Amino acid sequence: MIRSHHFAAILKPTAAIANSTTADLVQLLKNAVQAVGLVSVSEATATFTPHGVSAVLILAESHVALHIWPERRRATVDIHICDYQQDNGPKAEKLAALLAEAITGSHDRTRWSQVTIVG
DSSP, X not given: OOEEEEEEEEEOOOHHHHTOOHHHHHHHHHHHHHHTTOOEEEEEEEEOSSSOEEEEEEETTEEEXXXXXXXXXXXXXXXXXXXXXXXXXXXXXXXXXXXXHHHHSSOOOTTEXXXXXXX
16 A cells, blocks of 8 residues: 655745745755655756746655745645655655745745545
8 A cells, every 4th residue: 555645835935935046946855855864866947937937856755846936926835755665754744844944934834735645
């Protein structure tokens, strides 16, 4: 049986995050993923004109995606972490907390939706 943990949020990023470069956002994701003990295996990014950035890390455990709309000062985050070989639920929760703080400057997780699926 496989279990997966999904976290999603629409956040208000700090001005610094809203105006970050694509490379800075990828590094933010990589740092958070590494800090919780997950494994990044690939990345994809897109920069939009006149503004906006999407960054996705493919993980050995699934993925994490970050999309920034600087003109609206909004960010969306999608985290999907599977339990294929071990219980990664605590790592998924910690990743959501780290990204919330890194993006908003706050520990507030009230804007997050969470679901665990078993199949």
